[in-house]
Amino acid sequence: xxxxxxxxxxxxxxxxxxxxxxxxxxxxxxxxxxxxxxxxxxxxxxxxxxxxxxxxxxxxxxxxxxxxxxxxxxxxxxxxxxxxxxxxxxxxxxxxxxxxxxxxxxxxxxxxxxxxxxxxxxxxxxxxxxxxxxxxxxxxxxxxxxxxxxxxxxxxxxxxxxxxxxxxxxxxxxxxxxxx
Amino acid sequence: xxxxxxxxxxxxxxxxxxxxxxxxxxxxxxxxxxxxxxxxxxxxxxxxxxxxxxxxxxxxxxxxxxxxxxxxxxxxxxxxxxxxxxxxxxxx
Numbered sequence: 001x002x003x004x005x006x007x008x009x010x011x012x013x014x015x016x017x018x019x020x021x022x023x024x025x026x027x028x029x030x031x032x033x034x035x036x037x038x039x040x041x042x043x044x045x046x047x048x049x050x051x052x053x054x055x056x057x058x059x060x061x062x063x064x065x066x067x068x069x070x071x072x073x074x075x076x077x078x079x080x081x082x083x084x085x086x087x088x089x090x091x092x093x094x095x096x097x098x099x100x101x102x103x104x105x106x107x108x109x110x111x112x113x114x115x116x117x118x119x120x121x122x123x124x125x126x127x128x129x130x131x132x133x134x135x136x137x138x139x140x141x142x143x144x145x146x147x148x149x150x151x152x153x154x155x156x157x158x159x160x161x162x163x164x165x166x167x168x169x170x171x172x173x174x175x176x177x178x179x180x
Numbered sequence: 181x182x183x184x185x186x187x188x189x190x191x192x193x194x195x196x197x198x199x200x201x202x203x204x205x206x207x208x209x210x211x212x213x214x215x216x217x218x219x220x221x222x223x224x225x226x227x228x229x230x231x232x233x234x235x236x237x238x239x240x241x242x243x244x245x246x247x248x249x250x251x252x253x254x255x256x257x258x259x260x261x262x263x264x265x266x267x268x269x270x271x272x
Contacts, residue, residue: 007263026265097271101264122261123269128254129228129241130269145228145239147272149208154271166208166228171198171215 005040005085006102009033009049014076015056019069021076023049023057023084030055036091038062039084047084097148103156109134109163117163118142134163189219189248199224212237216252231255241272 012022025033033039034049034057041047046062059079060067070076094100101123109117118136123146125131130146144150144163153162183190192215200223202209212230225244230237231251238255240246246254 006265008265026263028265028267032266091266094268095270098268099271101267101269104269105264123264123267124238124259124261125267125269126238126254126256128246129239129243129272131239141236143230143236143239145210145241145272146269147228147241151271164208166210168230169198169202169209169211171194171211171213 004088006088006091007083008036008039008086009084011059011079011082011084013080014073017073019071019073019076020052020056020058021070021079022055023059024055033057033084036086039086041082041084047082049084099154099156104132104154104161106159107154107156108160110160112162112164120161132161189221191215191218191221196221196223199227202227210237210239213251216250216255218251220246220249220251222247233257233259 008027009023009025012024014020015022023033027033031051034051038046038048048060048062048067050058050060052058059070059076061070070079088102091100104123105120107120109120111117118134120132121135121141122133123130124133131143132146132151134142134144136142142165144165149164150166151161151163155161195213195215195218198211202211210228210230212232214232216231220242224242225247227242229240229242229251231240231254233255234257240251240254
């Protein structure tokens with residue numbers, strides 16, 4: 001699957017005998033999986049997803065513009081573990097100063113002088129602001145808060161970001177100050 | 181059992197001192213701490229802490245909604261980054 005496609009979910013085991021399946025949705029709001037319209041799998045097959053209950057959906061395969069509903073358990077079993085992708089351009093444009101995780105991951109990081117720092121490998125958000133993890137050659141990963149002060153420039157078009165690592169103050173558990 | 185009110189919130193004393201120093205400096209700083217047990221106090225709002233999760237220091241940008249919680253709540257020790265999907269990050 002090309003990079004221009006984003007993984008949104010995976011079809012799971014069949015549910016019942018009428019072709020319903022469990023679907024694991026990776027979207028920020030799980031219900032949004034069905035809102036992106038027709039999804040594709042790694043082979044290029046097209047599917048429509050319609051939620052029937054929490055985590056349970058009816059799948060229709062789109063063949064030559066026609067929607068063919070998966071109506072039996074046997075047909076549903078054949079779809080187990082099928083990954084569902086959407087084209088990147090189908091995602092709505094983010095607000096100002098908002099970035100899709102998938103757009104930020106993979107960007108090259110440079111310092112203010114233009115020296116390469118590494119590559120962004122992950123974006124973390126555990127409820128205390130987003131942070132980015134930068135993999136550096138021969139060094140431990142650098143984790144920075146995703147703020148204007150630390151990441152003043154994000155250019156997804158040029159696939160680069162500029163980072164300004166903050167000063168670090170180490171505070172050991174015994175309260176003594178350690179060298180940063 | 182909850183903590184008695186008369187005791188007040190627990191916070192390692194040296195954090196207060198460091199927070200005051202960092203705020204006074206006004207620089208782009210991250211205060212790396214091991215004290216996951218400390219309660220987030222109102223005077224920490226606006227500062228960025230690096231809270232150790234046993235493996236690395238995860239940045240915690242303190243805001244008003246986090247007051248009363250512990251630092252450790254925002255630096256999970258078992259992490260599953262999941263799939264990026266359509267998730268968005270807002271630059272603070």
